[in-house]
Amino acid sequence: MKKIKVLSTFGTRPEAIKMAPVVKKLRENENVIDKICVTAQHREMLDQVLNVFNIKPDYDLNIFKPGQTLAEITTRALNGLEKVIKEFKPDVLLVHGDTSTTFAGALAGFYNNIKVGHVEAGLRSGNLYSPYPEEANRKLAGVITNYHFAPTEKSRLNLLNEGYEDSRIFITGNTQIDALFEVVDDEYVFENELLNSIDYKNKKIITMTAHRKENLGKPMENIFNAIKDVVLKNEDVEVIFPIHLNPKVRNIANPILKDLDRVHIIEPLDYLPFANLQARSYLIVTDSGGIQEEAPSLGKPILVARRETERPEGIEAGTAKLLGVERDNIFREIDTLVNNEEEYNKMSNAVNPYGDGKASERIVEILIKEESVKKKEEI
Numbered sequence: 001m002k003k004i005k006v007l008s009t010f011g012t013r014p015e016a017i018k019m020a021p022v023v024k025k026l027r028e029n030e031n032v033i034d035k036i037c038v039t040a041q042h043r044e045m046l047d048q049v050l051n052v053f054n055i056k057p058d059y060d061l062n063i064f065k066p067g068q069t070l071a072e073i074t075t076r077a078l079n080g081l082e083k084v085i086k087e088f089k090p091d092v093l094l095v096h097g098d099t100s101t102t103f104a105g106a107l108a109g110f111y112n113n114i115k116v117g118h119v120e121a122g123l124r125s126g127n128l129y130s131p132y133p134e135e136a137n138r139k140l141a142g143v144i145t146n147y148h149f150a151p152t153e154k155s156r157l158n159l160l161n162e163g164y165e166d167s168r169i170f171i172t173g174n175t176q177i178d179a180l181f182e183v184v185d186d187e188y189v190f191e192n193e194l195l196n197s198i199d200y201k202n203k204k205i206i207t208m209t210a211h212r213k214e215n216l217g218k219p220m221e222n223i224f225n226a227i228k229d230v231v232l233k234n235e236d237v238e239v240i241f242p243i244h245l246n247p248k249v250r251n252i253a254n255p256i257l258k259d260l261d262r263v264h265i266i267e268p269l270d271y272l273p274f275a276n277l278q279a280r281s282y283l284i285v286t287d288s289g290g291i292q293e294e295a296p297s298l299g300k301p302i303l304v305a306r307r308e309t310e311r312p313e314g315i316e317a318g319t320a321k322l323l324g325v326e327r328d329n330i331f332r333e334i335d336t337l338v339n340n341e342e343e344y345n346k347m348s349n350a351v352n353p354y355g356d357g358k359a360s361e362r363i364v365e366i367l368i369k370e371e372s373v374k375k376k377e378e379i
Helices: 013-028 044-052 070-088 100-111 134-143 153-161 175-183 193-197 218-233 247-257 271-280 291-297 312-317 327-339 341-348 359-378
Strands: 004-010 032-038 092-096 115-119 147-150 169-171 204-208 237-242 263-266 283-286 302-304 320-322
Touching (some): 004 013, 004 070, 004 359, 013 032, 013 044, 013 092, 013 175, 013 359, 032 070, 070 100, 092 100, 100 115, 115 134, 115 359, 147 153, 147 359, 153 169, 169 359, 175 291, 193 263, 204 271, 218 237, 218 247, 218 263, 218 327, 237 247, 237 271, 247 263, 271 291, 283 327, 291 302, 291 312, 291 320, 302 327, 312 320, 327 341
Parallel strands (some): 004 092, 092 115, 147 169, 204 237, 237 263, 283 302, 302 320
């Protein structure tokens, strides 16, 4: 069999986490010649994940610039990827998810007549401007994708409803679960001594993240004030908040939370400690995307402080709740899970809809099978 050439491209920390197990499976397969191109749309946080998974890119576009706009990210990534494609000449270009790198990568593949594989295809919030620009990025990438690797049946149905051919859609599970199972360890020791000193057994530890652009301003104030209300009411609750690097987030959070004894605002965590922190937490409050898949895989209820989500499977399965961004509602839902054991157990024991940890293996098998058929047809 002639080997297939696969170029994997990603540029942010979430993409790197979710593509790491795919890259690993590609490199293990004797039927594949693979190379990795990072755009470094995010630099520092991307490098953290590359180190955790021991990934050494073959090409590093290093496009990050302080204060970069979406247009600048997209054009620099597009120009850089075109040069890589012309040098490597892949059969398939893999992109992931919903970033500007995702869109630029798919477009670069299309412009150069290279087949595009979209890992984590078919997620939809139903609102083109939320999350922004992610919802548009994934829809735009989908138009020029040849292999839609949908994590769930819901994602597949989204794609079918938009007119994509069923034969081009493959349900794989989510690669984020593959990565998570690889790094969570009961014996893990944190570098941050505060995290080692927390009483995870006797305290109800809430891990919180908040960074979503559309939540900046009053919505984020509501989230933080609701957390404050929960802590003041419940003496057995402690909150760990790895705060985002965005100064706008910090300017909102610090006046509300910094003086509370049982709220620990810490610097952002690398993927490895954050995954293990989730595993030891009581529940998760977030406006993030990928965390909505990780927490249910660890048996942790997840409360989503957003108006809508592109991951409705967790809501439907009962592992997650969509809270909106009103202070009273966020407080009420968190307080219920803190104090109502029956409600907590319903969520923590609900069936995880996001996969079994073998998504990456399926993706590679599908690529080899589909590309082998194509090559036979060409002979």
